[in-house]
Amino acid sequence: MSTAAYNPISISNSTSFRSAASEFDEAFEPDAFRSADDGEETRKRRERRDPDEEASWVDDPIRLYLSEIGRVPLLTRPQEIALARQVETTRARFRRMLLDCDYVLRATVGLLRRVHSGDLAFDRTVQVSVSDRLEKDHILGRLPHNLKTLDALLELNQAEFSVVTSRSLGKGMRQAAYGRVVRRRRRAITLVEELGLRLQFLTDLYDEVVKINERLQYLKAEIARCEKEDAPSDEWRPLAAEYQRLVRSVQQTPAGLNDRVCQMRKILEEHQDAKQQLSAANLRLVVSIAKKYRKRGLTFSDLIQEGNAGLMRAVEKFEYRRGFKFCTYATWWIRQAITRAVADHSRTIRVPVHMTTEVTKVRKMQASLTHDLGREPTVEELAKATDLPVEETQHLLQMSSFPTSLHVRLGRGEDTEFGDLLPNMSEIDAADNTGLKMLSTRLRKVMQNLSWRDREILNMRYGLGDGYNYTLEEVARVFQVTRERVRQLEARALRMLQMPRHSAELVEFMD
Numbered sequence: 001m002s003t004a005a006y007n008p009i010s011i012s013n014s015t016s017f018r019s020a021a022s023e024f025d026e027a028f029e030p031d032a033f034r035s036a037d038d039g040e041e042t043r044k045r046r047e048r049r050d051p052d053e054e055a056s057w058v059d060d061p062i063r064l065y066l067s068e069i070g071r072v073p074l075l076t077r078p079q080e081i082a083l084a085r086q087v088e089t090t091r092a093r094f095r096r097m098l099l100d101c102d103y104v105l106r107a108t109v110g111l112l113r114r115v116h117s118g119d120l121a122f123d124r125t126v127q128v129s130v131s132d133r134l135e136k137d138h139i140l141g142r143l144p145h146n147l148k149t150l151d152a153l154l155e156l157n158q159a160e161f162s163v164v165t166s167r168s169l170g171k172g173m174r175q176a177a178y179g180r181v182v183r184r185r186r187r188a189i190t191l192v193e194e195l196g197l198r199l200q201f202l203t204d205l206y207d208e209v210v211k212i213n214e215r216l217q218y219l220k221a222e223i224a225r226c227e228k229e230d231a232p233s234d235e236w237r238p239l240a241a242e243y244q245r246l247v248r249s250v251q252q253t254p255a256g257l258n259d260r261v262c263q264m265r266k267i268l269e270e271h272q273d274a275k276q277q278l279s280a281a282n283l284r285l286v287v288s289i290a291k292k293y294r295k296r297g298l299t300f301s302d303l304i305q306e307g308n309a310g311l312m313r314a315v316e317k318f319e320y321r322r323g324f325k326f327c328t329y330a331t332w333w334i335r336q337a338i339t340r341a342v343a344d345h346s347r348t349i350r351v352p353v354h355m356t357t358e359v360t361k362v363r364k365m366q367a368s369l370t371h372d373l374g375r376e377p378t379v380e381e382l383a384k385a386t387d388l389p390v391e392e393t394q395h396l397l398q399m400s401s402f403p404t405s406l407h408v409r410l411g412r413g414e415d416t417e418f419g420d421l422l423p424n425m426s427e428i429d430a431a432d433n434t435g436l437k438m439l440s441t442r443l444r445k446v447m448q449n450l451s452w453r454d455r456e457i458l459n460m461r462y463g464l465g466d467g468y469n470y471t472l473e474e475v476a477r478v479f480q481v482t483r484e485r486v487r488q489l490e491a492r493a494l495r496m497l498q499m500p501r502h503s504a505e506l507v508e509f510m511d
Contacts, residue, residue, distance in 0.1 A: 062301055069283040077325070083278045084320035090271035095202055097264050099189045102157065102251035103212065104205045108192055109150050111201055116143050127196040139195055146191045153188045157181050161251050181251065206264065212246055213261045216254040219243040275315050278326065279308075285327055286311055289334050296342050303338055310337025355399065362386055362396045439506075440464075446497060446505050453479065454493035461490055 075083070098104050114120045122128075128136050163169060163177040219239050226236035250257055286307035293303050314330035343356040365385050369377035377385070383393040406419030443464070447455050460470040460478070472483040479486065497503065 062304075065301075065304070066287065069280070069287070072280050072283065074284075075278070075281045080278070080281075080326050081320050083274050084318055084326065086274040087271060087278065087315065087318075088320075090267050090274065091199060094206075094264060094267045094271060095193070095199060096189060097260060097267065098202050098206055098209070099192055100185060101209055101257070101260065102154075102161075102185065103249045104202070104209060105185065105188055105192070106154060107205050107208075108197060108202070109147065109154065111197065112143065112150075112192070112195060113147055116147060125198060125201065127198045143195060146195060150188055150191055153184045153191075157184050157188075157251065160184075161248065165247070185251075206268070209250070209257075209264075210261055212250060213254075213257050216243065216246050217258060219246070220254050275312070278318075279311050279315050282311060282327060282330055283308065285330060286334055289331065290338060293338050293342055298342055298345060302341070302345075306337045306341035307334045310334040313337070355396075358388075359396050359399050362388070362393060366397075442505055446502050449502060450493055450496060454489055454496075457486060457489050458493050 099108065111120065111125060115122055115125050122136070122140070126139060128139060160177050160181050164174050164181060166174065219242060222239050223236055223243060225231075226239070247253070252260070286304055290300065290303035290307045294300055298306075310333040311330055314326070314333035317333075318326055318329055320326070339356065362382065366377060366382055369381060369385060373381075379390055379394050379397070382397075383390045386393060388396070406417065406422070408418045409416070447458065450458070457475060457479070459465040460475050461472075463469045470478075472486050475486045476483045497506075
């Protein structure tokens with residue numbers, strides 16, 4: 001993604017939520033946002049509304065969506081900080097509880113090892129700002145040392161867990177061994193968290209842990225059934241072997257793993273709920289920004305959808321401790337998502353993102369000069385104002401024009417389409433067709449004054465017979481002469497046709 005790193009200083013004051021909210025209000029139906037004081041007037045207006053108009057309003061998904069998000073109250077600054085803190089704390093709790101499972105811890109170390117070897121991209125695997133080079137260098141410096149320590153800790157825990165599950169040892173010895181396993185695992189979790197692995201990789205591992213837990217609970221129930229029914233060993237031995245293998249992979253009892261999965265599910269729900277509340281309160285900001293990109297090749301609903309994706313991205317990356325408002329931070333991500341979508345999907349032939357930025361710059365300057373000059377600026381004036389070469393400015397102006405669909409309907413309720421008004425260039429007009437027939441007849445009459453060979457050379461060279469223009473080489477092969485001789489005969493025949501007694505027959509067809 002060709003985007004610059006977020007810098008709160010680079011966002012102008014015009015992107016503040018106050019101005020964005022005021023622009024957004026214009027996008028809504030007036031009736032949907034009346035104050036409580038004029039509620040009676042609104043009710044009477046709705047009673048007078050035509051039933052067909054009411055039905056069309058209900059059937060319009062955009063209007064319904066705008067009406068729904070308009071009912072969500074805006075967040076105060078303390079509420080915004082509280083939700084952002086909840087997103088951060090639940091994410092940290094979920095990550096730490098998930099890493100406390102040995103299966104996840106080993107898979108995470110495997111991912112980090114692939115990052116160290118270069119098989120996985122560092123920026124896409126580790127959560128670090130692309131602009132913070134110092135932090136990136138710090139993590140890259142710690143990565144090999146942390147991996148070495150993690151490998152040693154996991155190897156010790158693997159050997160120690162066999163002591164924990166050994167029935168030949170006393171309970172006190174097994175509890176002491178389990179305590180050492182827990183301490184090493186906590187240290188390993190700290191080392192992994194220092195490297196900042198992205199949460200999306202852990203979420204995938206969470207799904208695998210849930211499946212392991214479900215399988216363990218099933219195996220536990222099946223083994224208990226076999227013991228109760230005194231089933232033969234051939235039936236329960238494979239189940240017991242798989243059961244022991246899964247227990248060793250997670251290094252937890254089935255009951256402990258089940259409790260952990262339930263706790264993680266609850267924390268994940270709290271995390272998603274906080275994200276949903278923070279994003280829902282800022283959906284109006286998405287609409288206000290999406291309005292500015294209408295008529296650029298994407299429908300309004302598509303613009304809103306892309307902006308909502310950018311909003312969710314902002315919720316994930318928001319850092320409330322920096323002191324700026326969420327709407328200020330989210331504006332950049334929303335605009336970036338919409339502009340990228342416009343650049344990628346608005347045209348059949350994709351225009352690069354950097355060229356889209358230049359096109360927007362030229363269009364804004366063109367509108368400004370039109371307002372100042374009272375007329376459309378020339379290409380030279382526009383090039384001077386934008387500090388661009390005239391040729392590049394002309395090229396950008398051509399790129400800024402959008403094609404019109406041939407299926408656009410003309411007028412409301414009309415069946416006529418724009419394509420119906422365009423002439424079919426593949427068909428010849430009746431008058432032109434008659435003129436061509438008369439010219440062909442007159443030309444054949446005039447060419448009767450030429451010799452057979454000269455007449456055939458002209459027919460072949462100009463496609464007067466079968467419509468194919470033969471080359472000098474092809475005509476020369478037909479008449480068994482050289483190309484130069486064909487050229488001489490062609491020139492002589494044309495001079496004869498240009499003589500006054502012959503050209504007089506054709507002069508009326510000349511423009």
